[in-house]
Amino acid sequence: MIEITDLTKRYGNKTAVDGLSFNVHPGRVTGFLGPNGAGKSTTMRAILGLDRPHAGSVTVNGRAYVGLPRPMREVGALLDARAVHPRRTARNHLLCIAQTNGIPAKRVDEVLQVVGLESVARKRAGGFSLGMGQRLGIAVALLGDPKVLLFDEPVNGLDPEGIKWIRELMRGLAAEGRTVLVSSHLMSEMAQTADHLIVIGKGKLIADIGISEFIRQGSNVLVRADDQERLAAKLTEAGGTVLPGADGALIVTGLEARQVGKAALDAEVVLTELTPQRSLEQAYMDLTRDSIEFQASAA
Ligand SMILES: Nc1ncnc2c1ncn2[C@@H]1O[C@H](COP(=O)(O)OP(=O)(O)OP(=O)(O)O)[C@@H](O)[C@H]1O
Known part of the structure; x- marks a missing residue:
């Protein structure tokens, strides 16, 4: 369970997240939806203690991330899949992270299998395709077998097979009773993956709603x-x-x-x-129209 209460984060005079409150419950995939610049990544960084909020609080299973004794075992995250040393092999990348977090080496081989990277485990991550890099990032997130998982735009740039794989993985993780929060700026993507939606715009909560209710209201x-x-x-x-x-x-x-x-x-x-x-995409656009930072105007 993730609890976010009155979260506010500013960068200079720009308010990225503005008094945001919502909870993310276990056992379902929660889609975190909003147009570009809505504050999704900032919120995720705040959950992980990577950004200090100006106000409000974030807890994971009742505690702040920085207070978690073994954070990787409680929360796994895919934020930026490119954050890999290019000369290191996939297996060594995972082994280094496992060692510094007290996770046994055999778990590395388990997660390589889960993400389907066993055959390239000894290849340098620098030569990986976008899809392989995403899988490696997901392997890192799963390393500590955490109960809470965050995925920031995990399907960006993936081919249909990769997208289908990620969707099924997220649904499987939720079915195991884990808390899964996945961000996207595409309603069509969330409609196929999420059970519940948190919609934000300009750092503020727009909707906290079950997907079936959203479909019902939106059409x-x-x-x-x-x-x-x-x-x-x-x-x-x-x-x-x-x-x-x-x-x-x-x-x-x-x-x-x-x-x-x-x-x-x-x-x-x-x-x-x-x-x-009305399509779901249309309903989402209607909902967030006033929250889009940069709009193309009709010529
Ligand atoms: N480090 C930073 N310094 C200055 N401004 C920032 C920084 N990080 C984010 N912002 C600004 O805060 C706002 C929210 O950004 P954020 O990346 O959280 O949005 P997002 O919903 O994840 O968007 P996207 O879908 O484009 O990734 C944006 O206006 C962004 O320009």
Whole structure:
């Protein structure tokens, strides 16, 4: 469990994180979402004690990171995968970190296997591709078998196979009961990975919401049926809000397309159209529009 309370961090006169409070719970993947410059990396650095906040507090399993007796065994992090000595082999890189943290060498071979780097374990990390470097960074994060894991933009620049692998790894770690916080600036990425979302913009909390609730709130469904009145009554009963759309269509908010279809089935009306109207990406952009630092303006 990560608890962040009223966290504020400034760089000169720039407030990177502004009174931010949220908790990250174990057993699920929490997506940490926000446009570029929203303060995600700064928050992650504060969790790891790498940045001193100007105000507020951050605890991991009830203690500040600097107060943790064996930090790598409690928190693992992938912040910057390029932070590797290029002439050192992957295995030696891991061995050095393991030794300084009192972690046995056999754990190094275990994590090399988990991330699929055994065959290149004795190759220099300097020659690694971006994907291999990411895997090595993740091996470092897993070294202490920690209960809390932070991944800062882990899929940036990866090919589809690498992205799929990272998604499955994160889901697997959460299924083992670990606390997994993963940052991204892409809603589409989070929609496929996260169970819960923390959305920030300009250092402030915008939303702390379950992914299914976000999907529900973020979308409209346009629907037509042979008995609109009967359907509208059923949709309202199911918790939706029904508004009149163009050409006699109904616009439903608060329900997913599947729930609208189910309501039609229950009402025994025939649907002639069922169209989800807004993508998740659109919902996210609507949510963060006012928080984007640099916007392209229409020419
Ligand atoms: N060391 C620093 N010195 C000065 N300003 C900084 C520093 N680190 C971050 N900032 C500023 O603080 C704000 C938040 O940055 P941060 O890197 O935390 O955002 P982010 O959400 O991780 O963005 P991105 O997705 O682009 O990595 C930005 O405006 C950034 O320019």
